[in-house]
Amino acid sequence: MHDIRAIRENPANFDAKLARRGLSPISPELLALDEARRAAIHAAETAQAAQNAASKQVGAAKAKGDDAEFERLRALVGEKKSEVAAMQAEAGDLDAKMRDLLLTIPNLPLDEVPDGADEDENVEVSRWGTPRSFDFAPKEHYELPAVGNAMDFETAAKLSGARFVVLKGGVARVHRALAQFMLDLHVDQHDLSENITPVLVRDSAMLGTGQLPKFSEDSYQTTNGWWLIPTAEVTLTNYAANEIFDASALPQRMCAHTNCFRSEAGSAGKDTSGMLRQHQFEKVEMVTICHPDEALAEHERMTKCAEAVLETLELPYRRVVLCTGDIGFGAQKTYDLEVWLPGQDTYREISSISTCGQFQARRMNGRFKPADGGKPDFVATLNGSGLAVGRCLIAVLENGQQEDGSVTLPAALHPYLGGKTRLVDGALV
Missing domain, CATH: 1.10.287.40 (Serine-tRNA synthetase, tRNA binding domain)
Known part of the structure; x- marks a missing residue:
């Protein structure tokens, strides 16, 4: 606000x-x-x-x-x-x-954010890794022989409808391993504090991070009034709600692995094949609460934390800065990380990392006491995916596919898979 x-x-x-x-x-x-x-x-x-x-x-x-x-x-x-x-x-x-x-007016973009009308005018900042050359036509994740029937959309449709998936066997374990790997990396190497948070929240929490009042149609609400979180940004950022922190307690850097729920109201007809865009998905979210003067430095730091996940998994990606026509409601500046998907022959978003300045904190009344003893001021908040687990699974499967139909899995995941290194017909070997 x-x-x-x-x-x-x-x-x-x-x-x-x-x-x-x-x-x-x-x-x-x-x-x-x-x-x-x-x-x-x-x-x-x-x-x-x-x-x-x-x-x-x-x-x-x-x-x-x-x-x-x-x-x-x-x-x-x-x-x-x-x-x-x-x-x-x-x-x-x-x-x-x-x-x-x-409450309905979006955040103001920083001067350094490029002007533009939509995602076509986002600006590439850097690239890491070289997309692999294939001696065969690479397939999309849901077409891979290595996946077999372990990515089951038919059963999910019977249970829940479109844009849901049931993961089984080796694919389910790789998905679980990815989330565990991301958490361990952020906690052990990036000094983030791990949290387990609710996925049901009050109106005030959604209002604080900006999902309400304008974007209620993008989220799910239960019959008794709770909202299903679209991301752990909602729960982690609201730790600051109605709090006054000592300046010495900042920054607070946190992460959480949760289920996330989005109605995708504004994306009818987009990415309907496979599990790229789901109503229910898992994500490891990063949130920082800090002094306003440190927000831009924290934005760079958080982006590097997300990039480290992709680099350790040896997944080529690029960093883009979003233009004024594409940044989210609460953001002052956003980097998107886009991972290379050989099955689509393009880069696709796998993480958005945003600095919101004092915009969210003013909505939720999150403040800090300056070290000099002055009047309490609003904190700054940042959030970013570190990463979207399902999309990371897609990238691992597509980039590791082999001509014989198997998938070679990244070395960083081997300890989480009992030493197994490949996926064949839905099973780990």
């Missing part, structure tokens, strides 16, 4: 930054609400002061025995009380309207 004081001080700059996202000016509407809200608050405070003064005069009139004045002033206090209540209600209504509007 945005600071209305900053908008008040420089509305033209605020609208100019929103224009980079393709949005129309909104500061006039915000400032009109803000002016009316402040006027209503001032009027309520003035009426409250008059009520308080009249109340004191009631006591004085009673002490003097002036019954007529006492009755007149008591009636006046009653009138002022009703007037104050009406004015406070009006001020509260205007305050809620302004907050509701602020």
Whole structure:
């Protein structure tokens, strides 16, 4: 959420930054609400002061025995009380309207974020690894003989419908191994704290990270009101909700492996083959809560943590910086890591790493006490996939496929697979 004081001080700059996202000016509407809200608050405070003064005069009139004045002033206090209540209600209504509007406005992109209308104008920053040359036409993950019937979409459709999968046998174990490997790497080498969090959360948690109110159709809500998390970003970032950290306790770097749930409301007809885009999937998420001055350095650090997963698995990838038309609602700047998928002959997103500045913290009231003892300020928050487990499985299978139909698995996974090194017809050998 945005600071209305900053908008008040420089509305033209605020609208100019929103224009980079393709949005129309909104500061006039915000400032009109803000002016009316402040006027209503001032009027309520003035009426409250008059009520308080009249109340004191009631006591004085009673002490003097002036019954007529006492009755007149008591009636006046009653009138002022009703007037104050009406004015406070009006001020509260205007305050809620302004907050509701602020909650729908996305974060402002940093100056360094490239301008662009959509994903076609994202900018490649770097590449790692060389895509392997095949002596045969590489297949997509769901076509591989090595997978066999261990990636079962028919049973999943019978159980749940489209965009679900049942993993079996060796494929299921490779999937589990990938999640374990990612957690161990982040905890042992990247100094992230491992967490196990709920996957059901309250409205306030979804509001804090920005999924609500604008994007409710992209998530699932239970009949009793809880929301299924789209990512552990929601739970981990909300550790900061209504907290005041000591500056010495920052940064807090965390990770969690969870199931994630997305309705994919805005992606009808996209990636319907295989398990690239599912309603339920697993992810190892990274979140950092830090001092605002450290956010950009933490963004680079977190991106390198995600890249280390791909490099250790020997998966070619590229890093791109998202343009203003493609960054997410809560992001100031985002890097996407795109892994090479030979079956599609292209790079596909496997991780998004974003710095949100103080945007989420202001929504959830997450603050810290400055080391110099000044007034508490909002923390900065960052989040990123480290990585999406299912998409990593796809990349491992497609990049390791062999002409004989088997899949050679990365050396980093061998200790997690009982020393087995290949996948053949759905089984590890």
